[in-house]
Amino acid sequence: MNLQDLVRRSAAEAPDRTAVRFAGEELTYGELDAAADALGAVLSSLGAGAGERVLVWAPKGIGAVVASQAVLRTGAVHVPAGSAMPLDHVVRIARDCRPRVVCATARDLERIRGLLDPDTRYLDLDAPVSGSGTTPRVSVPPEDAAYILYTSGSTGRPKGVTISHAAVLAFAEWACRELDAGPEDRFANHAAFTFDLSLLDLYAAFRAGASVTLVPEGYAFAPDRLVDFVHSERVSVWYSVPSALVLMLRDGGLADRPPPPSLRAVLFAGEVLAVEYVRRLAAWSPARLLNLYGPTETNACTFHEVGPADLERDQPVPIGRATAGNRVRALAPDGSPAVAGQIGELVVEGPTVMVGYWGQAPVEGAYATGDLVRTREDGAFDYVGRKDSMAKVRGYRVEPGAVEAALESSPDVEAAAVVVAGEGLAAAMTAFVVLGSGARVGVLGIKRHAARHLPSYMIPDHVRFVGELPLTPNGKTDRLALAVQAGPGRDREETT
Amino acid sequence: MTADATEQEVREHLLLFIRDTFLEGDPHGELTVDSPLVEWGVLTSMNTAVLMNHVHTGMRLDIPVERLDPRAFTDVRSMAAMLCGGGTARE
Numbered sequence: 316m317n318l319q320d321l322v323r324r325s326a327a328e329a330p331d332r333t334a335v336r337f338a339g340e341e342l343t344y345g346e347l348d349a350a351a352d353a354l355g356a357v358l359s360s361l362g363a364g365a366g367e368r369v370l371v372w373a374p375k376g377i378g379a380v381v382a383s384q385a386v387l388r389t390g391a392v393h394v395p396a397g398s399a400m401p402l403d404h405v406v407r408i409a410r411d412c413r414p415r416v417v418c419a420t421a422r423d424l425e426r427i428r429g430l431l432d433p434d435t436r437y438l439d440l441d442a443p444v445s446g447s448g449t450t451p452r453v454s455v456p457p458e459d460a461a462y463i464l465y466t467s468g469s470t471g472r473p474k475g476v477t478i479s480h481a482a483v484l485a486f487a488e489w490a491c492r493e494l495d496a497g498p499e500d501r502f503a504n505h506a507a508f509t510f511d512l513s514l515l516d517l518y519a520a521f522r523a524g525a526s527v528t529l530v531p532e533g534y535a536f537a538p539d540r541l542v543d544f545v546h547s548e549r550v551s552v553w554y555s556v557p558s559a560l561v562l563m564l565r566d567g568g569l570a571d572r573p574p575p576p577s578l579r580a581v582l583f584a585g586e587v588l589a590v591e592y593v594r595r596l597a598a599w600s601p602a603r604l605l606n607l608y609g610p611t612e613t614n615a616c617t618f619h620e621v622g623p624a625d626l627e628r629d630q631p632v633p634i635g636r637a638t639a640g641n642r643v644r645a646l647a648p649d650g651s652p653a654v655a656g657q658i659g660e661l662v663v664e665g666p667t668v669m670v671g672y673w674g675q676a677p678v679e680g681a682y683a684t685g686d687l688v689r690t691r692e693d694g695a696f697d698y699v700g701r702k703d704s705m706a707k708v709r710g711y712r713v714e715p716g717a718v719e720a721a722l723e724s725s726p727d728v729e730a731a732a733v734v735v736a737g738e739g740l741a742a743a744m745t746a747f748v749v750l751g752s753g754a755r756v757g758v759l760g761i762k763r764h765a766a767r768h769l770p771s772y773m774i775p776d777h778v779r780f781v782g783e784l785p786l787t788p789n790g791k792t793d794r795l796a797l798a799v800q801a802g803p804g805r806d807r808e809e810t811t
Numbered sequence: 812m813t814a815d816a817t818e819q820e821v822r823e824h825l826l827l828f829i830r831d832t833f834l835e836g837d838p839h840g841e842l843t844v845d846s847p848l849v850e851w852g853v854l855t856s857m858n859t860a861v862l863m864n865h866v867h868t869g870m871r872l873d874i875p876v877e878r879l880d881p882r883a884f885t886d887v888r889s890m891a892a893m894l895c896g897g898g899t900a901r902e
Contacts, residue, residue: 809825
């Protein structure tokens with residue numbers, strides 16, 4: 316079975332049931348099936364097929380969902396890119412995965428045409444699909460790639476996490492079983508299609524014959540609309556990064572209204588949700604609360620359902636135990652399994668682990684996450700932190716050293732040190748910059764220089780000009796002192 | 812600010828807010844209406860939320876969030892065009 320067969324199967328069973336909703340529009344399974352087939356036929360005629368990639372650079376919407384299913388039906392690998400993604404980032408992705416076809420809006424096609432291989436074909440997503448052609452029925456081996464999700468790549472070079480049909484199917488099956496999902500469910504899709512979180516919303520819904528309602532991208536800036544959405548769309552399963560829940564609770568008045576009766580599960584993943592907010596959610600709604608953990612490379616490989624004991628603790632809820640038949644272990648520095656109370660690196664093997672990075676050798680054996688966890692008495696895990704200096708800002712991986720090197724390549728900059736302070740929503744990257752003598756450059760000039768060398772998510776949030784960098788007694792940059800100066804992001808908390 | 816505000820007035824207002832809030836006052840006058848704010852990391856998702864909040868409560872303009880094109884935040888010129896074209900002042 317391939318991933319695209321989920322929509323086909325649900326369409327055959329109940330063609331009139333709603334599959335996707337977005338901003339007042341909706342498609343039934345029958346309509347989604349037909350639209351995907353028609354677009355798939357066009358893509359096939361452009362050369363999309365098994366062994367090829369198709370890049371879909373599209374705003375979130377029903378069109379992007381149709382495109383994803385159309386690509387898979389041709390046997391090609393779906394490579395999603397967000398419409399807000401800067402052109403240079405999309406070009407980097409395209410140069411890495413060399414798509415046969417690039418699908419985008421007319422305006423974006425104008426911008427990217429000419430920057431890619433001359434034999435790349437282009438499809439205008441604004442243009443109506445002519446005819447109602449049928450995609451040749453292509454099936455690829457389930458272990459073949461279905462998606463390439465580009466992670467930020469902590470040094471600025473995007474890494475294509477290649478995910479097989481079997482991996483997404485195993486994850487969707489696990490999610491449906493764990494959530495007891497059925498056709499009556501209404502999944503909310505908050506995550507961008509470029510994030511692995513979206514795989515659960517879309518494919519668990521398609522597998523269950525349920526509907527999925529896409530959250531408009533603009534709602535990211537309007538917490539009250541997000542709260543209205545949960546009510547008006549009668550969402551039954553919500554899955555998002557914790558920061559969206561924090562925004563809804565803190566600024567959107569989520570807990571000021573009674574919970575919608577439809578809501579039966581709230582899932583969160585991608586970063587730590589402070590226990591204070593978990594308590595507020597639990598006090599507000601009887602819905603199940605599930606903490607999912609896992610880098611894009613493994614999808615959510617562990618989960619934990621919040622129980623009364625978790626609300627008593629003054630630490631984040633555990634990341635729990637394995638999902639979907641995965642095998643997760645914590646390995647102590649000597650390579651032995653970390654026993655209860657001991658910290659080790661989490662390693663994962665099993666059905667949801669990626670094939671490998673695009674263009675690189677496949678993963679052999681277990682995937683080492685680089686995340687440190689503590690083994691609990693019950694065999695589950697608590698998240699502790701990173702093994703390396705990699706930090707996460709707004710879900711993007713950032714290696715501070717790579718940002719420093721880029722800043723120091725400016726003729727105006729004598730030295731730079733970059734720290735990430737704060738957690739979750741308040742996490743921010745601050746660059747402390749020592750300017751060379753005579754340099755006349757401000758915050759914008761530093762950001763402009765950074766943008767020439769780094770993708771936008773690696774541009775420091777704050778730039779502070781200092782006379783010199785503080786040093787430790789042994790002469791290294793005192794990052795601890797800088798982190799204290801940068802603060803825990805209080806200024807950002809207060810301005811939002 | 813009301814619905815009658817001209818695009819030029821909205822631009823000036825946005826420039827002022829961005830300078831003060833995100834650019835430490837921009838003492839060297841580096842910001843222009845065409846500075847690519849998303850590309851240069853000035854309008855991160857968090858800063859965009861701060862700016863939107865200001866537009867909504869400080870400038871009293873409604874923003875069409877349902878159909879919001881994230882690319883409207885490319886620079887001050889396109890933001891002002893979006894707000895004057897799609898935004899309506901509240902009573």
